[in-house]
Amino acid sequence: MGRQQSCGLPSGTKRRKGFVFSMDIIIAVAFGLLLLIIAQGFLSVSRDSLSSLQVSRTGSDIAAALDHQGVLDTLDEDAIAEQLEDMLPVNYQMRLEIKTNGEGEELDIGESLPANREIFSGRRVFAVTDGGEISDYGMVQYFIWVK
Amino acid sequence: MREKVKGMTNRGVLFTAGMVILGAVTLALVLVVVEQRQQANAQLIPMLGLDRQYDLFTSIEGGLREIILVESGMEFNASNATTVMIGESIPSNADAFRAAMAGFEDFVEDNFAEVQLNLIDVNDNLPFFISPYNVSFTHPDQYGQDRITITPTALNVKSYGIFINSSKMEIESLTWGGSKSGNVPMSVRAVDYLGNEFVEAHQVDLTKNVAITIAFADEDDDLLVQVRPNELGTLRVENHEEESVFVAVTIGFPLMSEPVSVTLPPDTIRINYSSMGIEHRGTVRMV
Known part of the structure; x- marks a missing residue:
């Protein structure tokens, strides 16, 4: 009672004012949250092209590395798969489809293509060297996506 | 008391206004980010x-380079920015090289409609260009025949070093004819499978005649290294024997801003993604 007097307002008026103040805070916070949610919505629907490019270039770099290391030349499915696993970052998945000219060999290495992922693809050609001579030519098509 | 209520109301207004401004600024920033992402x-x-075109180009370049190195047996080395070495056996059997080139060309063009390889010169004369000095290295008759020619377009060669390795014929002598005075160092070192070694080096004038003869024991023909007058220092190496000899020519150049490189002729590889308006013409860099 003493505190009410020090405030100088009847207790009903003070409660009403407190209620209005509380409502004011709630409405303001709700409005702020609404704007943040709208902002988040905008961000989530817009694609980050840099990350897309990063995924694509990771695939390109891995295919190039397999080529330059001579692993593709082996045409050995297990060796290529092992090397691919070593090089592929954990949050990515990749598939290689290799086709050769002379032998007509076709190798499918890695995961199956997912249905609901953004997949990036590219192709390379390579010469197969065996015993100090060019024995065949091959083409590798890679597919890469984020897990 | 009223002032206190008024203060409370003001705080509420300020809080509401603050939240609205904060939200509006956040939204505006997000719209800017979204706009940038769309761009x-x-x-x-x-x-x-x-990227796809670059992938394809570099892989074709790598394939052609591998075929040249494996099937021609040629060696390239640029140990520093101003010196390049090109070595090969002359004469040589070029059938496997041409077959590999033709096979690769067919394979690439059959699988990639957007790619066109221009390998006519490469299969015929296997020429190389040494940049940025505008010097050509070629096989004037045909690749696989008995001679190579190095042709500058200006007197910009600083030195010539020729190494000859005969793995089947005994070298009998090395005779230096022509210019022995000038300002361009030129050296010849010839070794054979028996361990014989002949070395001679002089400063030469590349506007005058230089004629170096390597004679083989019990053979009728010689290996010649020549610079002829008024040819801007063009170097000719000819092995008139049927047995092949490995010849490596090291060429020194003055220092330029761009390091020395050796490439096939321009426009050897052409990739045309017409749907995207991308066309890339390029060549194969050996070193």
């Missing part, structure tokens, strides 16, 4: 197209 996305497709 970046518009550039993404061409960038991915360029």
Whole structure:
């Protein structure tokens, strides 16, 4: 009672004012949250092209590395798969489809293509060297996506 | 008391206004980010197209380089920015090289409609260009025949070093004819499978005649290294024997801003993604 007097307002008026103040805070916070949610919505629907490019270039770099290391030349499915696993970052998945000219060999290495992922693809050609001579030519098509 | 209520109301107004401003600023920032992302996305497709084209180009370049190194047995080395070495056996059997080139060309063009390889000169004369000095290295008759020619377009060669390794014929002598005075160092070192070694080096004048003869024991023909007058220092190496000899020519150049490189002729590889308006013409860099 003493505190009410020090405030100088009847207790009903003070409660009403407190209620209005509380409502004011709630409405303001709700409005702020609404704007943040709208902002988040905008961000989530817009694609980050840099990350897309990063995924694509990771695939390109891995295919190039397999080529330059001579692993593709082996045409050995297990060796290529092992090397691919070593090089592929954990949050990515990749598939290689290799086709050769002379032998007509076709190798499918890695995961199956997912249905609901953004997949990036590219192709390379390579010469197969065996015993100090060019024995065949091959083409590798890679597919890469984020897990 | 009223002032206190008024203060409370003001705080409420300020809080509401603050939240509205904060939200509006956040929203505005997000719209800016979204706008930028949309612009970046518009550039993404061409960038991915360029990446795919680059992948394909570099792999074709790598394939052609591998065929040259494996099937021709040629050696290239640029140990520093101003010196390049090109070595090969002359004469040589070029059938396997031409077959490999033709096979690769067919394979690439059959699988990639957008790619065109221009290998006519490469199969015939296997010429190389030494940049940025505008010097050509070629096989004037045909690749596989008995001679190579190095042709500058100006007197810009600083030194010539010729190494000859005969793995089947005994070298009998090395005779230096012509210019022995000038300002361009030129050296010849010839070794054979028996361990014989002949070395001679002089400063020469590349506007005058230089004629160096390597004679083989019990053979009728010689290996010649020549510079002829008024040819801007063009170097000719000819092995008139049927048995092949490995010849490596090291060429020194004055220092330029761009390091020395050896490439096949321009426009050897052409990739045309007409749907994306991308066309890339390029060549194969050996070193």
